[in-house]
Amino acid sequence: MEISKIEEKIRIETFEEMEELTQTLRKIQKEYPQEEYALEHLYKKYQTFVKPGMEQKERFSMLIRAAVELTTQEAPKWEMIAARLLMLEFNRELEENRKKCQIHSFYENLKYLTEQGLYGAYILETYSEEEVKRLSEFLDESRNDLFNYSGLSLLLGRYVIRTGKGVPMESPQEMFLGIAMHLAMKEKVERERWVRRFYDMLSELKVTMATPTLSNARKPYHQLSSCFIDTVPDSLDGIYRSIDNFAKVSKFGGGMGMYFGKVRASGSAIRGFEGAAGGVIRWIRLANDTAVAVDQLGVRQGAVAVYLDVWHRDLPEFLNLRTNNGDDRMKAHDVFPAVCYPDYFWQQARDHIEGDWYLMCPHEILTVKGYALEDCFGEEWTEKYLDCVQDKRIQKRVIPIKDVIRMIIRSAVETGTPFTFNRDLVNRANPNRHKGMIYCSNLCTEIAQNMSAIDQVEQRIETVDGETVVVTVTKPGEFVVCNLASLSLGRLNLEDDAEVLEVTESVVRALDNVIDLNFFPVPYAKINNEKYRPVGLGVSGYHHMLAKRGIAWESEEHLAFAERVFSKIHYAAVKASCKIAKEKGSYAYFEGSTWQTGDYFRERGLTDDAWRKLQEEVAEYGLRNGYLMAVAPTSSTSIIAGTTAGLDPVMNRYFLEEKKNGLMPRVAPDLSMDTYWYYKNAHHIDQTWSVRACGVRQRHIDQAQSMNLYITNEYTFRKVLNLYLLAWEEGVKTIYYIRSRSLEVEECEVCSS
Known part of the structure; x- marks a missing residue:
C-alpha cells in the first residue's frame, strides 16, 4: 500500500525513520474514516504548534498535542487517536531504555526490576522462568487501543514502574500481567488459568482494582488495601x-x-x-x-x-x-x-x-x-x-x-x-x-x-536477650480494613449473564487473594481481615451504562434496569464467594451470621428459585467473605478505564481540564448523537431520582454506596432536608458529599477502585 501524501508529511516532520508511525496513521484512518477525523486536520493543527529548530522528540509531542486539542463534543474520538500516538511515543522510549539495559524479554525485565528493588522478589520466587515465559504469551498489546488519552497519560504517569530517575521500564500490559501474577500467587490449582483470567479482566478494562492495589501490587511494599x-x-x-x-x-x-x-x-x-x-x-x-x-x-x-x-x-x-x-x-x-x-x-x-x-x-x-x-x-x-x-x-x-x-x-x-x-x-x-x-x-x-x-x-517489664524491655499487651479489637475493586459497567455486556458471572467470579477471587497477599501497616488490621475476610466489590461507569442503552437518568426505566443489573452482580458475587468457600473454607464467623441462617436473603426479599437455591448452597458450603459488596468512588481508576466515575452522573459532557502542559479535553465516554441527551449534567438532574436509585441498589449491596448529591443555589433548606429524609426512607445507608454547584470538593483517590 502506498504512503499517502499526508502520512508522508506527518512522518517526515516528526519521526521520519519510524515505520510504526505510518502503520498507526493507517490504522487510525481505517478505524475512523469520518471526515472530522481526516489526517489533514491533524497536520494543520500540528503546524500551529511546531516551531523551527524543535528536536524530533518535541515535534512528536506537538503531534500528540494537536490530536488532544482536536478533541471536541463533535469529534470526541480524537482522544482515542491521541492515545494511539502517545502509546507510540512511550513504546519508543521504553524500547530504547531496554536496549541500554540489554533486556529482551518479559522475564529479563522482571529479573532486572527485581535486582533494582523495583519489583518484589516474591514474584520470581513464586514463578519459575518457564512459567513467566508462558505467562508472557498472554500479553496482548492490541488492548492498548482501549485507552483514551486521559486514561493512558494517567496510567503512564502514575502507575507503570519507573526508575528513581523517572525512566519507564514497564508497559501498561506488563503492568496488568504483573498485578495478575501477584494476585494469583497463592493459587494452588490452575494458577496460570487464574493469572490469565485476572489479566484479561484488567487489560480489557472490565475491572479496575483500587488505587493501592494498582500502584503497589508486584512491588516490594505491597500495601493493597484502600x-x-x-x-x-x-x-x-x-x-x-x-x-x-x-x-x-x-x-x-x-x-x-x-x-x-x-x-x-x-x-x-x-x-x-x-x-x-x-x-x-x-x-x-x-x-x-x-x-x-x-x-x-x-x-x-x-x-x-x-x-x-x-x-x-x-x-x-x-x-x-x-x-x-x-x-x-x-x-x-x-x-x-x-x-x-x-x-x-x-x-x-x-x-x-x-x-x-x-x-x-x-x-x-x-x-x-x-x-x-x-x-x-x-x-x-x-x-x-x-x-x-x-x-x-x-x-x-x-x-x-x-x-x-x-x-x-x-x-x-x-x-x-x-x-x-x-x-x-x-x-x-x-x-x-x-x-x-x-x-x-x-x-x-x-x-x-x-x-x-x-x-x-x-504493660509489663520482661528480660529479653539479657536486656530489660517493656512489653505492651493489647486486645486487637476490630480494626476494619477493606479491599476494593470495581466492575466497569460501561464496558461489560450486562445482558450476557455468563459474562457477568465469569468476570464477577474472577474479581471476587482476586479480592479474596488480596487478604492473604497484603502487607498490613498495623497488625490489628491483619487480625480482623483474617476473621471476616471482607471484600468490597463495587462498580464504576454507572452513567456510562445508562447512556449507552439510551436510558434517561430521571426515569422509571432507570430504576428497573438498576434493579436487574445489581441483582445479577449481587447473585454472581455471593455465588463466587460460596464457590471459594467450598474449596478453601468459610470465614471464621460464618456460623450464626444471617448468611448462614438465611435471614440475609429473606430480609431482602430474595426468594425466587435461583436465590433460594443459592441460599441452600451457602447454608451447605458456607461463604468465604463476611462482607462482599461496597461501591466506592472511582476518580482516577475510572479515568484509566475510560468510563464515568462510580455511581455519579457526569458533571459535563465535555470540559477542558487545566494541566501543566496545557488544557486537556475531557469527553463523556462513547459520546455521540445517540448518547448526547442521556448525559444530563449532574446539577440539572432531579436528585430524588438519584436517591431512589440508590435505594433500589442498596437491597443488593451488603455494605454501602458512595453516593453524592448535587444541589444548586435554588435549593432551599426544606428541599435539602427532604433529600435527607427521602434517603433515610428509601433505606440509603450513607451519603458522601453534598456537591453545591459553586463548591469544589476534594476527590478521594485513596478509595478509588
Whole structure:
C-alpha cells in the first residue's frame, strides 16, 4: 500500500525513520474514516504548534498535542487517536531504555526490576522462568487501543514502574500481567488459568482494582488495601494509639475513618474533676495535623474522615470544623467530618421539627446509667436515649431540631460535609450483627463492617536477650480494613449473564487473594481481615451504562434496569464467594451470621428459585467473605478505564481540564448523537431520582454506596432536608458529599477502585 501524501508529511516532520508511525496513521484512518477525523486536520493543527529548530522528540509531542486539542463534543474520538500516538511515543522510549539495559524479554525485565528493588522478589520466587515465559504469551498489546488519552497519560504517569530517575521500564500490559501474577500467587490449582483470567479482566478494562492495589501490587511494599476504620476509645493511651494507627496507615497510602463517638465531651469530668475534659475537637485537630504531616507515599496529603453521633454534646463545634465562621482554634480544615444518625432523629425531623434535640456526653451516660448509648441501635437505642433525656443527673445541651438541621445543611452547602451515616439502617442490614456493631464508615462512606476499640491490657517489664524491655499487651479489637475493586459497567455486556458471572467470579477471587497477599501497616488490621475476610466489590461507569442503552437518568426505566443489573452482580458475587468457600473454607464467623441462617436473603426479599437455591448452597458450603459488596468512588481508576466515575452522573459532557502542559479535553465516554441527551449534567438532574436509585441498589449491596448529591443555589433548606429524609426512607445507608454547584470538593483517590 502506498504512503499517502499526508502520512508522508506527518512522518517526515516528526519521526521520519519510524515505520510504526505510518502503520498507526493507517490504522487510525481505517478505524475512523469520518471526515472530522481526516489526517489533514491533524497536520494543520500540528503546524500551529511546531516551531523551527524543535528536536524530533518535541515535534512528536506537538503531534500528540494537536490530536488532544482536536478533541471536541463533535469529534470526541480524537482522544482515542491521541492515545494511539502517545502509546507510540512511550513504546519508543521504553524500547530504547531496554536496549541500554540489554533486556529482551518479559522475564529479563522482571529479573532486572527485581535486582533494582523495583519489583518484589516474591514474584520470581513464586514463578519459575518457564512459567513467566508462558505467562508472557498472554500479553496482548492490541488492548492498548482501549485507552483514551486521559486514561493512558494517567496510567503512564502514575502507575507503570519507573526508575528513581523517572525512566519507564514497564508497559501498561506488563503492568496488568504483573498485578495478575501477584494476585494469583497463592493459587494452588490452575494458577496460570487464574493469572490469565485476572489479566484479561484488567487489560480489557472490565475491572479496575483500587488505587493501592494498582500502584503497589508486584512491588516490594505491597500495601493493597484502600480503607481502614478505627474506633477511638475514651482514654489518653487509646486516643494516641488511634492517631498512631492513622499515621502508619497514611504512610503506606491508605485512607482512614475514625469514630470519635466514645470520646467524652467538652466540660465532662476526668478522674472526678468536673469540667476538665477538653472534648473531641482538640483530638480531631491532632488527627488533622497528622493528615498534613504524614502524607501518602509523598504523593498527596493524608486523608481521614472523623465521625461523631448527632446526639454528642460537641456536635455544634464539630459541624463548624471546616466552615469559615467561628474560632480558628476550633477548626480542622484537613479532615472530613461525618455525622451518625439514628432513625429517631429523622423521625423527629420529619414529624416534630419544632421539637428539641438533646446533646449529651457518652462518658456521663456510661458513668450514670452503666451502659454506652452508642453500643445499641434501633428501638433499643431510642428507649435508652429517651431514658437518658429524662435522667436529671445527665447534663443536656438542648437545641431545637430545626437548628441542628440548619447547622448540618449550612456546613454541607459551604463545605460539602458532613457525610451522612444512617447507623440504624446499617446495623439492621449487617449480616454479622451476631458478632458486633458498626459505629461508622470509612473515608468514602462505602464500608460498613463490625468495629470495636483496641484495648490495652497491660504493660509489663520482661528480660529479653539479657536486656530489660517493656512489653505492651493489647486486645486487637476490630480494626476494619477493606479491599476494593470495581466492575466497569460501561464496558461489560450486562445482558450476557455468563459474562457477568465469569468476570464477577474472577474479581471476587482476586479480592479474596488480596487478604492473604497484603502487607498490613498495623497488625490489628491483619487480625480482623483474617476473621471476616471482607471484600468490597463495587462498580464504576454507572452513567456510562445508562447512556449507552439510551436510558434517561430521571426515569422509571432507570430504576428497573438498576434493579436487574445489581441483582445479577449481587447473585454472581455471593455465588463466587460460596464457590471459594467450598474449596478453601468459610470465614471464621460464618456460623450464626444471617448468611448462614438465611435471614440475609429473606430480609431482602430474595426468594425466587435461583436465590433460594443459592441460599441452600451457602447454608451447605458456607461463604468465604463476611462482607462482599461496597461501591466506592472511582476518580482516577475510572479515568484509566475510560468510563464515568462510580455511581455519579457526569458533571459535563465535555470540559477542558487545566494541566501543566496545557488544557486537556475531557469527553463523556462513547459520546455521540445517540448518547448526547442521556448525559444530563449532574446539577440539572432531579436528585430524588438519584436517591431512589440508590435505594433500589442498596437491597443488593451488603455494605454501602458512595453516593453524592448535587444541589444548586435554588435549593432551599426544606428541599435539602427532604433529600435527607427521602434517603433515610428509601433505606440509603450513607451519603458522601453534598456537591453545591459553586463548591469544589476534594476527590478521594485513596478509595478509588
